[in-house]
Amino acid sequence: MPTQLDAAATLTHLAQSDPDIYQMIRSEEERQETTLEMIASENHTSPAVMEAVGSCLTNKYCEGYPTKRYYSGCTYYDAVEQLAIDRAKKLFNCQFANVQPHSGASANTAVFFALLEPGDVYASIVLSEGGHLTHGSPVNLSGKWFKPVHYPLVYDEKRPDWGHIDYDAVRALCLQHKPKLLICGYSAYSRIIDFPRFRAIADECGALLMADIAHIAGLVAAGVHPSPFPHCHVVTTTTHKTLRGPRGGLIMTNDPDLATKIDKAVFPGTQGGPLMHVIAGKAVCFGEALRPSFKDYAKQIVANAKVLAAELTAKGYGIISGGTDNHLILLDLRKTDKELTGKAAALWLEQAGIITNKNTVPKEDRTPFVTSGLRLGTPALTTRGLREPQIRQVADLIHRTLASRGDEKTIAVVRADVAELARQFPMAH
Numbered sequence: 001m002p003t004q005l006d007a008a009a010t011l012t013h014l015a016q017s018d019p020d021i022y023q024m025i026r027s028e029e030e031r032q033e034t035t036l037e038m039i040a041s042e043n044h045t046s047p048a049v050m051e052a053v054g055s056c057l058t059n060k061y062c063e064g065y066p067t068k069r070y071y072s073g074c075t076y077y078d079a080v081e082q083l084a085i086d087r088a089k090k091l092f093n094c095q096f097a098n099v100q101p102h103s104g105a106s107a108n109t110a111v112f113f114a115l116l117e118p119g120d121v122y123a124s125i126v127l128s129e130g131g132h133l134t135h136g137s138p139v140n141l142s143g144k145w146f147k148p149v150h151y152p153l154v155y156d157e158k159r160p161d162w163g164h165i166d167y168d169a170v171r172a173l174c175l176q177h178k179p180k181l182l183i184c185g186y187s188a189y190s191r192i193i194d195f196p197r198f199r200a201i202a203d204e205c206g207a208l209l210m211a212d213i214a215h216i217a218g219l220v221a222a223g224v225h226p227s228p229f230p231h232c233h234v235v236t237t238t239t240h241k242t243l244r245g246p247r248g249g250l251i252m253t254n255d256p257d258l259a260t261k262i263d264k265a266v267f268p269g270t271q272g273g274p275l276m277h278v279i280a281g282k283a284v285c286f287g288e289a290l291r292p293s294f295k296d297y298a299k300q301i302v303a304n305a306k307v308l309a310a311e312l313t314a315k316g317y318g319i320i321s322g323g324t325d326n327h328l329i330l331l332d333l334r335k336t337d338k339e340l341t342g343k344a345a346a347l348w349l350e351q352a353g354i355i356t357n358k359n360t361v362p363k364e365d366r367t368p369f370v371t372s373g374l375r376l377g378t379p380a381l382t383t384r385g386l387r388e389p390q391i392r393q394v395a396d397l398i399h400r401t402l403a404s405r406g407d408e409k410t411i412a413v414v415r416a417d418v419a420e421l422a423r424q425f426p427m428a429h
């Protein structure tokens with residue numbers, strides 16, 4: 001008899017009871033095996049994490065927090081959640097962690113609910129310059145129910161800090177609008193975030209400082225990017241990007257009063273029962289990230305991104321801010337060809353088996369559905385074991401695809417080369 005976990009890995013029950021979904025999952029496995037995943041926010045989590053997420057822990061209601069639950073039968077769930085909390089605190093070197101947010105967006109919603117009243121002013125980056133939907137988009141709760149004001153990047157390409165956060169503009173904006181909350185942390189920003197400088201501005205204008213490290217959490221955990229602690233009052237993140245865990249969110253702080261408010265804002269403020277199977281997966285992920293090998297992984301992510309940036313620059317591509325300090329680069333396609341859109345580039349690359357996303361760039365004049373930028377990331381390729389020599393090959397594959405301007409024959413040849421490279425780096429099972 002297979003054990004429950006063996007069954008989850010081999011999907012024997014699913015194959016029997018729901019062949020349609022079974023086949024879709026198998027097809028997706030093959031897609032992941034045979035393509036190169038370069039979406040900066042994606043990764044391949046470990047089989048251990050997937051086993052936890054696929055476990056019987058999905059069956060239980062655990063509303064509340066460890067030892068303070070509303071339902072009986074939570075003994076093992078208390079242990080799982082407490083271990084996830086303890087590991088998160090150790091990993092990020094902080095005092096309080098809430099591991100229940102279902103996602104990064106849920107974590108941010110809970111922080112808004114905890115710290116702001118409807119209509120309150122807060123500050124975040126101009127969204128088309130690297131921000132996230134939950135930092136004030138007019139179609140998101142953060143933009144509909146609160147009043148965001150936005151700071152820009154440095155636009156002047158003659159300045160050494162071109163494409164970096166314009167800290168003088170952040171300060172001027174905050175002194176003018178007196179936001180209750182100042183948010184740093186981004187979705188398409190390739191440079192180190194200066195947390196102490198943000199904190200000085202927050203203190204000067206009387207704001208609380210929040211870092212949303214959704215993208216860079218794995219780099220922070222490994223010490224490859226400076227920590228938001230002790231500078232930030234609140235830190236939110238996802239667990240599935242560079243941190244390489246299950247899809248989920250996390251909120252941290254060092255302030256006991258804020259911790260109480262945040263716990264109440266997550267449950268019962270904005271969520272019901274926690275996803276205990278995912279929390280178990282988070283605990284496994286944090287355990288993996290605490291191992292020395294995770295530091296090597298995070299260092300290699302950045303080394304790979306730097307090589308990718310250098311290779312693409314040498315081939316004549318323009319990169320916002322001129323390079324990268326982290327796991328991602330943002331190509332400004334206008335520098336290559338005024339007619340080339342992010343939409344076309346991402347489509348051709350997908351046809352070639354290289355999965356990326358179109359992205360807005362500073363001073364964007366196309367819509368978010370078309371864009372002039374392309375975002376590329378190295379976390380998933382690094383997980384598969386690609387290092388500098390293969391990243392040089394990947395840069396070449398990207399260039400051949402884009403330079404073909406969509407030529408079908410060229411793309412078919414690149415697709416075969418992509419499959420061959422992918423075949424040499426099988427996924428962990």
Ligand SMILES: *Cc1c(COP(=O)(O)O)cnc(C)c1O
Binds near residue numbers: 102108186213
């Ligand atoms: C990805 C991301 C989020 C949202 O995470 P979800 O899990 O998709 O809700 C929030 N903030 C930033 C900066 C992100 O990049």
